[in-house]
Amino acid sequence: MSISERQLEERKMRQERILAGALTVFKDKGLEGATMDEIANSSGFGKATLYYYFKSKEEVLSAILEDGWQNIWESLEPVIAEQESPRKTFVNVLIKIAENAQARPGLFEFLFNVPKAIKLDKQPWKDYQHRLYAVIQGLLEDGVKKGEFPKVDPQLMFKALGGLFMGLVFMGDRKEPVTNKDVENLLNELITDPKINN
Amino acid sequence: MSISERQLEERKMRQERILAGALTVFKDKGLEGATMDEIANSSGFGKATLYYYFKSKEEVLSAILEDGWQNIWESLEPVIAEQESPRKTFVNVLIKIAENAQARPGLFEFLFNVPKAIKLDKQPWKDYQHRLYAVIQGLLEDGVKKGEFPKVDPQLMFKALGGLFMGLVFMGDRKEPVTNKDVENLLNELITDPKINN
DNA sequence: TTAAATTTCGACCTGGGATTCGAATAAATT
DNA sequence: AATTTATTCGAATCCCAGGTCGAAATTTAA
Numbered sequence A, B: 001m002s003i004s005e006r007q008l009e010e011r012k013m014r015q016e017r018i019l020a021g022a023l024t025v026f027k028d029k030g031l032e033g034a035t036m037d038e039i040a041n042s043s044g045f046g047k048a049t050l051y052y053y054f055k056s057k058e059e060v061l062s063a064i065l066e067d068g069w070q071n072i073w074e075s076l077e078p079v080i081a082e083q084e085s086p087r088k089t090f091v092n093v094l095i096k097i098a099e100n101a102q103a104r105p106g107l108f109e110f111l112f113n114v115p116k117a118i119k120l121d122k123q124p125w126k127d128y129q130h131r132l133y134a135v136i137q138g139l140l141e142d143g144v145k146k147g148e149f150p151k152v153d154p155q156l157m158f159k160a161l162g163g164l165f166m167g168l169v170f171m172g173d174r175k176e177p178v179t180n181k182d183v184e185n186l187l188n189e190l191i192t193d194p195k196i197n198n
Numbered sequence C: 001t002t003a004a005a006t007t008t009c010g011a012c013c014t015g016g017g018a019t020t021c022g023a024a025t026a027a028a029t030t
Numbered sequence D: 001a002a003t004t005t006a007t008t009c010g011a012a013t014c015c016c017a018g019g020t021c022g023a024a025a026t027t028t029a030a
Helices: A005-029 A036-043 A047-053 A057-081 A086-103 A107-117 A125-145 A154-170 A180-190 B005-029 B036-043 B047-053 B057-081 B086-103 B107-117 B125-145 B154-170 B180-190
Strands: none
Touching: A005 A036, A005 A047, A005 A057, A005 A107, A036 A047, A036 A057, A057 A086, A057 A107, A057 A125, A086 A107, A086 A125, A086 A180, A107 A125, A107 B107, A125 A154, A154 B154, A154 B180, A180 B154, B005 B036, B005 B047, B005 B057, B005 B107, B036 B047, B036 B057, B057 B086, B057 B107, B057 B125, B086 B107, B086 B125, B086 B180, B107 B125, B125 B154
């Protein structure tokens, strides 16, 4: 007989513990500043044990990223599924992301920014990233078509709003996270809805 | 007699050559992925020579950043100096930055993003950065006061527009850089000017 | 032309951190 | 209880990339 269900679960929990510890160290010391010893300490295992669960330091990093993106995506799917107007859905997506960001502070900044700084061999999470971007892109296009957004090249709009949102969630030193209301207000005040603003 | 003027200039040129090579490698391989050997090759010197001109790898990085920020700042000063309306000045500042970004592709993304990823001992360029942010912050505050921007918490606005601009210039895979007209249009269409819009 | 100063660089050196080893402990299976 | 399997970890290895050395080449100064 092979490993039991419970064993598998426990294994996964240990892996998650390691990833949590690793994230802390990565955020604190930077990707290369972080040593496996520190990660070991911070997650409560011996260094060699890390290698029982992960093949390498890089694989630890990869696991954090893939895990994180998968979570984002899964939390987003229902929001995307419900059939609202593009603009409404767009706002909801942003709000949902903001929620995620609040729930696990620091993780999302990490997810969005880190990959740029480093070359990994395999980057399966990029798939989620692309999927997310494609959805947003699509919402913007539809929204512009339906006159819910100003008539701007959606490609440009995407870059602008993408940046805007990133700034909203990640920039500056504000301690308190951006609230859902913030996102909603800002978007409604800033990017006027042509329909409403006749 | 000590070193001649010409010698000093040549020295500086060599330093710049090294910095240019280093930037290439940094962008390509990441901060830690980049080795001094590669930088040496890419700039056409022997490794040891790098250490004749710079004390350490970190100092090379620092030099790139300080140099870059100083250039941005100096190109910005005249724009800031001329007394236009806050909104106008704001747009001009963005456009000027976009110009810079086009002139030396990749450098500016580097300047804005890299520092987050790493801890340096001395970061004199942060002074320029803060100054720039302070100016923008001020423009937004004045602009909101004068009714040239929607009435939104300037702090929030700052984050949003800061992000927006970053997104505009850096996000996505678009090959062609954002043009000045892009910036102007987008801003005018997106962030409605309350004065005009009624 | 000679001496001094500047610049260049290949060949080490070295420290630190990733990875591996092998043995010990704990848990599951018979 | 004995045996097999899963888990843990300290210590040892190994490798790489930053940094140094000292000698050579080149340029400037006399």
